[in-house]
Amino acid sequence: MEVYGEALIITGAWIQTIGAGVAAIGNTLIANNEEDSETVGGELYVLGNAIEATGNTLQAVGRSKLPLSSDHEVLGTIGTWFQAAGNVANVVGGSQALTGGGNDGLEIDVLGDVIQSAGAAxxxxxxxxxxxxxxxxxxxxxxxxxxxxxxxxIGLLYIKRGDVKLGQQIVALGSYGQTAGAALDAIGFTKGFTSKE
Known part of the structure; x- marks a missing residue:
């Protein structure tokens, strides 16, 4: 059961990294403000967050397959579920923004990012x-x-306040940071698993 759980964690971490990368590309297209790039960028953002949610869910299931010997391991499992929930909120918020749900979509998106941030912490x-x-x-x-x-x-809050261009740039910067962090996380889990063999 332990190897199965670790395999799910590693697989989920890499899927999360791919999703973060897709979302970062989408956010970059949105920040470029070129014709039609906002729709394509928004769709990539939604798709990327859906992929991330899948990866985080796999990690959470994988963690639940490992023996929980301490409270901090439970906290890690809760964190992965929080990240998945935050990604789902981002999918909902991003989808609403694409279909003209403007402010409501932004508010849900901000909430999703806050939940994700807490989960990663x-x-x-x-x-x-x-x-x-x-x-x-x-x-x-x-x-x-x-x-x-x-x-x-924070970038989304700038957008909500009306400083759209700066907000979009901040969001794009944050999403590349998230991709880098997810990649480090995935590399660490992979190296940890392969060093046990």
Whole structure:
């Protein structure tokens, strides 16, 4: 059961990284303000967050397959579920924005980013207690994710206030940070698993 759980965690981490990358590309297209790029960018943002939610869900299921020997491991599992829930909120908010739901979509999107940021912070706290040789790398990746998603939320608040161009640039910056953090996290989990073999 433990190997199965670890395989789900690694698979989910890489899927999350791919989703974060897709969302970052979408956010970049939106920030470029070219004709038709906002629709394509918005669709990529929604798709990327759906992929991320899938990856986070796989990680949460994988964590639940591992023996939970401490409270910090439970906190990590809660964190992955929070991230998945935040991604789902981003999908809903992004979809509403695409269909003309404007402010409501932005509010849901901000909420999704806040939930994701909290989830990544929970995971980082959990990972900091891990005995893995790569715990520092995993913790760093999750911390970068938490901070980067918070930056995305700040960008969305700028957009909501009417400073759209700056807000879009901040969101794009945050989404690339999230992709980098997710990649570090995935690398750390992969190295930790392969070093056990």
């Amino acid at each position: 929970f995971e980082a706290t959990s990972s900091s207690f891990s005995n893995s040789a790569y715990a520092d790398l995993i913790t760093l990746g999750q911390t970068i994710q938490s901070l980067s998603v918070a930056i995305e939320a």
